[in-house]
Amino acid sequence: MADQLLIGLDFGGMSIKGGAVSASDGKILARGLRPFAPDVAAAEIFTRAAELVLELESAAGGSAERIGVGCAGLFDRPTGTVLASANMPNLVGESLSKGVGEGLGGREVLVENDANVAAFGEQWLGAGLAEDSMALLTLGTGVGGGIVLGNELFVGPGGNAGEIGHTVIFPKPSGSYYDGPYHEELACPCGSYGCLERLVSASAAKRRARTAGLNDDLPVLAQAAREADGPERRLMHEIGRDLGSGLSTLVTLFDISFFVIGGGFGAALDVLRPGAEELLEEQRYGTGASRIVPATLGSDAGWIGAARLSLRTD
Amino acid sequence: MADQLLIGLDFGGMSIKGGAVSASDGKILARGLRPFAPDVAAAEIFTRAAELVLELESAAGGSAERIGVGCAGLFDRPTGTVLASANMPNLVGESLSKGVGEGLGGREVLVENDANVAAFGEQWLGAGLAEDSMALLTLGTGVGGGIVLGNELFVGPGGNAGEIGHTVIFPKPSGSYYDGPYHEELACPCGSYGCLERLVSASAAKRRARTAGLNDDLPVLAQAAREADGPERRLMHEIGRDLGSGLSTLVTLFDISFFVIGGGFGAALDVLRPGAEELLEEQRYGTGASRIVPATLGSDAGWIGAARLSLRTD
Numbered sequence: 001m002a003d004q005l006l007i008g009l010d011f012g013g014m015s016i017k018g019g020a021v022s023a024s025d026g027k028i029l030a031r032g033l034r035p036f037a038p039d040v041a042a043a044e045i046f047t048r049a050a051e052l053v054l055e056l057e058s059a060a061g062g063s064a065e066r067i068g069v070g071c072a073g074l075f076d077r078p079t080g081t082v083l084a085s086a087n088m089p090n091l092v093g094e095s096l097s098k099g100v101g102e103g104l105g106g107r108e109v110l111v112e113n114d115a116n117v118a119a120f121g122e123q124w125l126g127a128g129l130a131e132d133s134m135a136l137l138t139l140g141t142g143v144g145g146g147i148v149l150g151n152e153l154f155v156g157p158g159g160n161a162g163e164i165g166h167t168v169i170f171p172k173p174s175g176s177y178y179d180g181p182y183h184e185e186l187a188c189p190c191g192s193y194g195c196l197e198r199l200v201s202a203s204a205a206k207r208r209a210r211t212a213g214l215n216d217d218l219p220v221l222a223q224a225a226r227e228a229d230g231p232e233r234r235l236m237h238e239i240g241r242d243l244g245s246g247l248s249t250l251v252t253l254f255d256i257s258f259f260v261i262g263g264g265f266g267a268a269l270d271v272l273r274p275g276a277e278e279l280l281e282e283q284r285y286g287t288g289a290s291r292i293v294p295a296t297l298g299s300d301a302g303w304i305g306a307a308r309l310s311l312r313t314d
Numbered sequence: 315m316a317d318q319l320l321i322g323l324d325f326g327g328m329s330i331k332g333g334a335v336s337a338s339d340g341k342i343l344a345r346g347l348r349p350f351a352p353d354v355a356a357a358e359i360f361t362r363a364a365e366l367v368l369e370l371e372s373a374a375g376g377s378a379e380r381i382g383v384g385c386a387g388l389f390d391r392p393t394g395t396v397l398a399s400a401n402m403p404n405l406v407g408e409s410l411s412k413g414v415g416e417g418l419g420g421r422e423v424l425v426e427n428d429a430n431v432a433a434f435g436e437q438w439l440g441a442g443l444a445e446d447s448m449a450l451l452t453l454g455t456g457v458g459g460g461i462v463l464g465n466e467l468f469v470g471p472g473g474n475a476g477e478i479g480h481t482v483i484f485p486k487p488s489g490s491y492y493d494g495p496y497h498e499e500l501a502c503p504c505g506s507y508g509c510l511e512r513l514v515s516a517s518a519a520k521r522r523a524r525t526a527g528l529n530d531d532l533p534v535l536a537q538a539a540r541e542a543d544g545p546e547r548r549l550m551h552e553i554g555r556d557l558g559s560g561l562s563t564l565v566t567l568f569d570i571s572f573f574v575i576g577g578g579f580g581a582a583l584d585v586l587r588p589g590a591e592e593l594l595e596e597q598r599y600g601t602g603a604s605r606i607v608p609a610t611l612g613s614d615a616g617w618i619g620a621a622r623l624s625l626r627t628d
Contacts, residue, residue: 135469150471156448156569157464163566168483168597170491171559175552176526177484177513180494192562192597199491212490248506252477253567255470283482283506309538 005029007053007063009100009122010114010299011071013087016037016045018052019303020060023311026125030059031300042094047217050103063068066108068309070117077159080111090143110309112153114302116162118262118295119146120153121305124257126297127260136295137248138242138263139162143197146305147254154254165201168243170194192243198248201236201240202265208235222268236268242273247276248283253289262295269294319343319376322435323414324386324428325611328352329400330359330591332366333617334374340439344373345614349434356408364417380422382623383410384431384616394425397547423622426467428616430476432576432609433460434624435619441574449607451478451557452577453519457511460619461568467623468568477499479515482561484508495622501593510560514553514586516579522549536582550582555591562597565604576609583608591621 004023008017020030034048049069056265059061061239065112073092080097082088111122119136129132132151138144145164155161172193173182178203187206188195198204206216212235215221224232243261249257261269272290280290297304318337323330325344329349335342340483345521346369348362363383371377387399387406394411396402404528411423426434442448446465452458459478460470469475486507499521512518520530524548529535538546557575564570589604594604611618 042478082348158569161567161569164567167563168559170485171483172596174555176522177500178492178494178495180492183491186491206395208490238488238490245482245485249481249563252480253475253563255472255475282486 003058004311005060006307006310007056007064008068008070008305008309009049010113010117010302010306011045011049011053011069011088011091011096013072013163016049016052017299017303018056019300020062020064020296021162021307022055025069028300031063032056032057032059039091042090042099045091045239046099046103049100049147053100053104061073064107065099066310067104068110068112068117068306069100070114070306071096072114074160075111075113080109093294104284110311112155112306113146115144116146116153116155117303117309118144118259118301119148119303119305120308121141121297121301121303122260122295123148123151124308125304127295127300128258131178131258133254133256134258135247135254135256135272136262136301137246139200139204139261139265139296140246140263142203143201143246144263146263147193147250147256149254149256153254166190166192166195166247167199167246167249167311168192169196169199169242169249182204182267196242198222199242200246202263205239205265205268208239218265219267222271223266231273236271237275237278240272241279242278243272246291247292250282251280251284256289257290259290260291260295262301266294318625319371319374320382320621320624321378322371322382322384322431322617322619322623323366324365324616324620325359325363325383325402325405325410326428327386328361330366331613331617332370332612333621334376334378335618335621342614342618343375344370344371346370348515352507354404356404358412359461360413360591363414366476367414367418377543378421378624380424380624381414381422382419382425382426382431382620383414384620386426386428388474389425389427394423404502410494416461421602426469426620426623427460429575430456430460430467430618431617431623432458432615433462433574433623434608434618435615436574437462437465438577438622439618440615441607441609442572445572447568447569447570449478449561449568450574450576450615451560452609453514453579454516454577456517457515457566458577461570463568463570464522475527475558477538478560478564479565480504480506480509481560482506482508483513483556483563510556514558514560517552517579519579519582522553532579532582535586539582539585547585549557550585551589551592554586555593556587558590558593559597561604561606562594565594569603572611573604573606575606576615596608611619
């Protein structure tokens, strides 16, 4: 069989990123971008997506049998319909498979959650290259999460598993064991309380810095933590321990020991890691030591993982 | 193909339970038991296991191509060797596959964790009969857990996933969000702190009853909770909420909504359920409502799930 050309698209709130990659060796053959205004109609997004695919095929000198698409949100798997998406409200109710496929002569389009495809990309060509199983956590406005087990994306029976950012790591005050104060800032928009993303996202870190009377510019905060054993380092250690709590649940429930950290606040991993490792050592279940490494594909992870979807045979 | 006869064994600390079941309709054809002294040698256990298999085959009027075995502990999957087992120390370092198989003319023997086979049994012929995906939690001395996804047992890439009882639902005091007291009784023998089993096992419930100045006989406690809105009901509600915390993590990470509760303290599910459902409602992630039902196979669940293992084709 000739080498297969794979094309992936990553739908974001303001643009579509995409690229072409060779199935056999993971060589990146082309990259592209289509920005759009926040209020653009779904039909227009689909047109731009199809144009981008054709542009990528032209640049890569080949054509893709199927197209993979990553998009923030929850999906109805069989039809590729967006059930909910905070970032892309105009796409709710639309079938991405149908919309993108129509502009491409009815080609098959596979759709997956954006954090999941990013994990799938990092495991294929990024930080998880040498690992069969791993979890990706992206520390941004929220905490995105994706899990790969035995080189397969884990989405669970209903397709919506692996919502790592909404694992509760801090219980709501109640009962005889915890009668401490209720922290308004730990209430999560998802309806829950004490979700991992309320404690370790970039937004949470900025909030925690302000509460501690520190500079909430995260690169500045991280640099201060690197340079001196002061309040910035103590805060990063504490946030690192909370990150470790989230990872420890993944160790216990998935038997995963390799973690990749991405997103803007992931750049502070060097100062978060000591706290995370300390907690994982305390809560370690099983025998293997965990490793926590930075993501390496940056904003390419999503489209690369989406492209890999189109290689799936199931 | 003629109907297949399946045989499963469940190795416990004081006996081997076993049975024969028809693959096509799940009809139970025979049951058997071989007790042994706690200090019995591995070779003797293997001999009794093989005898029990032959007895079951004779009673069921057929023979099984492969044998499934459930046993407490961690295993090396390819060889079926027991790596660790608190209940059956004499089996550590022994290959159950080899030991049981030798007395049966070298037949193939499949080995799995006891809580996992119990979940696999309940999903096949018990409380989960109508569900493709579910988790079983057994509330006994500890909390055993097993997860079935899409009619397959979920054991993760290394085979040791799904340790639900050791999910941390209560963080160790540290950091600015939780500065409450350290509770000695929440320290878990696994090395961690605040594990689900430190809060909702039968042992934990008895301890919590004593702390609250209540009768620690669990059936008596449960009955009092059923009859009056007093301190017993409040304690059961609180333990139920803690159980709900464990379930809520499974909802978020596995997209499971069907839970089966077994073990001795599982008999109190009717008084634990209100608290568990209350918490799941508060922490609900996603859209589906959860259902929590009692296990129905009792002590047959383990051998039935073990028998089902032998039907697997992978």
